[in-house]
Amino acid sequence: xxxxxxxxxxxxxxxxxxxxxxxxxxxxxxxxxxxxxxxxxxxxxxxxxxxxxxxxxxxxxxxxxxxxxxxxxxxxxxxxxxxxxxxxxxxxxxxxxxxxxxxxxxxxxxxxxxxxxxxxxxxxxxxxxxxxxxxxxxxxxxxxxxxxxxxxxxxxxxxxxxxxxxxxxxxxxxxxxxxxxxxxxxxxxxxxxxxxxxxxxxxxxxxxxxxxxxxxxxx
Amino acid sequence: xxxxxxxxxxxxxxxxxxxxxxxxxxxxxxxxxxxxxxxxxxxxxxxxxxxxxxxxxxxxxxxxxxxxxxxxxxxxxxxxxxxxxxxxxxxxxxxxxxxxxxxxxxxxxxxxxxxxxxxxxxxxxxxxxxxxxxxxxxxxxxxxxxxxxxxxxxxxxxxxxxxxxxxxxxxxxxxxxxxxxxxxxxxxxxxxxxx
Numbered sequence: 001x002x003x004x005x006x007x008x009x010x011x012x013x014x015x016x017x018x019x020x021x022x023x024x025x026x027x028x029x030x031x032x033x034x035x036x037x038x039x040x041x042x043x044x045x046x047x048x049x050x051x052x053x054x055x056x057x058x059x060x061x062x063x064x065x066x067x068x069x070x071x072x073x074x075x076x077x078x079x080x081x082x083x084x085x086x087x088x089x090x091x092x093x094x095x096x097x098x099x100x101x102x103x104x105x106x107x108x109x110x111x112x113x114x115x116x117x118x119x120x121x122x123x124x125x126x127x128x129x130x131x132x133x134x135x136x137x138x139x140x141x142x143x144x145x146x147x148x149x150x151x152x153x154x155x156x157x158x159x160x161x162x163x164x165x166x167x168x169x170x171x172x173x174x175x176x177x178x179x180x181x182x183x184x185x186x187x188x189x190x191x192x193x194x195x196x197x198x199x200x201x202x203x204x205x206x207x208x209x210x211x212x213x214x215x216x217x218x219x
Numbered sequence: 220x221x222x223x224x225x226x227x228x229x230x231x232x233x234x235x236x237x238x239x240x241x242x243x244x245x246x247x248x249x250x251x252x253x254x255x256x257x258x259x260x261x262x263x264x265x266x267x268x269x270x271x272x273x274x275x276x277x278x279x280x281x282x283x284x285x286x287x288x289x290x291x292x293x294x295x296x297x298x299x300x301x302x303x304x305x306x307x308x309x310x311x312x313x314x315x316x317x318x319x320x321x322x323x324x325x326x327x328x329x330x331x332x333x334x335x336x337x338x339x340x341x342x343x344x345x346x347x348x349x350x351x352x353x354x355x356x357x358x359x360x361x362x363x364x365x366x367x368x369x370x371x372x373x374x375x376x377x378x379x380x381x382x383x384x385x386x387x388x389x390x391x392x393x394x395x396x397x398x399x400x401x402x403x404x405x406x407x408x409x410x411x412x413x414x
Contacts, residue, residue, distance in 0.1 A: 010280055014255045017288045023246035024292040090293050091286070091310070092303040159290030161310040 027158060030086035037082050040150050041177045044143070045184075052184035061183070066114040073108030074180040080104045081173035085151065088166040089158035089217075098169050101176075108176070112195050133197040136182060140201035143178040148209060152216050163217035164210055171209030175202035229301070237300040244291060255284055261301065262308045269312035275319060282311040359409050363402050366390075370398035371406075 027033070061068045081101035087093045151170050160166040179198060236254060243251035259280055266279040286307050294303055360368060373384035374395060381392045388395070 008259060009277055010259060010284060011256075013281055013284055014252055017255060017284060018248045018252035020288070021243065021246060021248050021251050024244050026244060026295065027293055029295075091290050092293075092298065092306040158293050159286065161286070161307065 027090075030090065031083055033086045033154060034079070034082040037086075037151055037154055037173075038079060038177075041078065041147065041181070044147075045181055048181055048184045057184060064115070064118060066111045066118055069111035070108055070115060071180060071183055073104055073106075073111050074176045075104075077101050077104030077108050077176035078173050078180055081169050081176060082151070085155060085166055085170035085173055086158070088162060088169055089155045089160045091159055091161050095162060095165055098165055101169070101172055104176070105172070108179075112198070116195055133194055136186065136194065137197050137201045139182050139185065140175065140178040140198065141204060143181060144174045144205045147174045147177055148205070155217060160217050163213040167209040167213030167217055168206055171206035172202075174209070175205040178205070233299055233301045236304075237296050240291070240294050240300050241296040244294070255287070258284070258287070258304055261304060265305050265308035266312040266315075269309060269316065271312050271315055272319070275315055279308070279312050279315045282315065283308045286311060355410070356406075359406055362409075363405060366394070366398045367402035367405065370395045371402040374399050375403075 061071060080103070084097045084100040087097040087100075088095070148171070151174055152167075155166060155170060179202065236257065239250045239254040243254060262280050262283045263276055266276050271279050283304075287304065290307065294300065360371065363371065369388055369390075370384070373379045373387060374381070379387065381395060384390075384395050385392050390398075
């Protein structure tokens with residue numbers, strides 16, 4: 001270690017950084033930070049619940065197992081993806097954390113697909129029209145904006161060395177949370193068009209997060 | 220690549236650096252300065268292992284030091300400092316290699332092309348002026364009578380002696396002198412009138 005004890009050509013920078021040093025507050029563990037963001041989602045859910053017919057929502061979810069399985073899947077995705085995003089925002093975490101939301105995503109997609117199958121086989125289901133599907137798209141994308149802003153502000157406090165991956169996983173969390181909250185105002189059975197619209201909306205949110213990553217999360 | 224098992228010195232160093240970083244997080248500048256200095260060889264080692272060329276090692280070190288500074292609040296003293304530092308160094312080395320690769324794809328090393336490329340800032344007006352004067356003089360000489368042109372070319376332009384020019388042209392020295400004198404007089408009159 002011949003170079004220990006001196007900074008070599010970096011001596012000037014080292015002195016500048018030391019002179020610039022101010023005390024910092026250590027970041028809380030990623031799970032706690034994810035819980036704080038999910039608290040924001042919970043607060044929005046509480047507000048939305050005030051404008052929703054909760055008994056109708058409960059009846060609809062209980063009526064078919066695929067409905068509550070899909071909601072459980074999207075909720076699980078939001079939670080796991082949020083934890084993964086906060087883990088990935090730390091410099092020493094492995095990119096494998098991006099796979100954490102996979103079980104939730106599989107459950108969400110699987111249950112939604114099952115719902116589509118049910119709406120084809122069972123007569124008398126209420127499928128969303130094109131206009132209603134458009135409303136679903138606007139709801140998911142619209143709600144994703146404030147949730148993304150809150151998540152980005154929290155992620156920026158860390159120093160993501162993989163801003164693209166962190167933002168994409170954060171986008172999954174945001175889109176899943178928005179899709180979960182959509183259930184307060186979604187009196188339709190799962191249909192292929194509805195599912196496609198949801199997939200397009202989630203993809204748009206994830207793609208937008210990924211595209212803006214370098215500007216908003218560069219470490 | 221097989222990982223080397225950490226020996227007691229590595230563990231001790233890691234523990235010491237972790238403690239230095241913990242007090243640096245609280246604002247201890249001396250500890251921080253010492254820690255950053257001691258980190259430089261580790262950063263260099265990681266960057267070399269990643270294949271960063273020697274000419275870019277200093278850039279990587281500076282990037283890592285800046286990242287350590289920006290990310291210092293993310294370090295948890297319960298975890299390995301060396302692991303934290305090595306991950307940052309590895310990432311910044313990969314970033315440098317990618318940046319380097321992008322530049323190499325866009326640019327080529329062609330010193331001859333550089334030499335042959337005209338300098339857009341160069342002032343070409345004097346060269347154009349000289350070329351124009353040469354052209355005027357050339358046409359004036361071409362219009363001279365053959366004997367005068369011959370004397371001018373041999374004595375003035377080719378700088379021959381009278382003897383050499385006489386031998387070359389078969390004319391007498393007196394004839395050459397007279398024709399040179401007339402040629403110069405004619406040129407002076409034509410070029411002087413043109414200005």
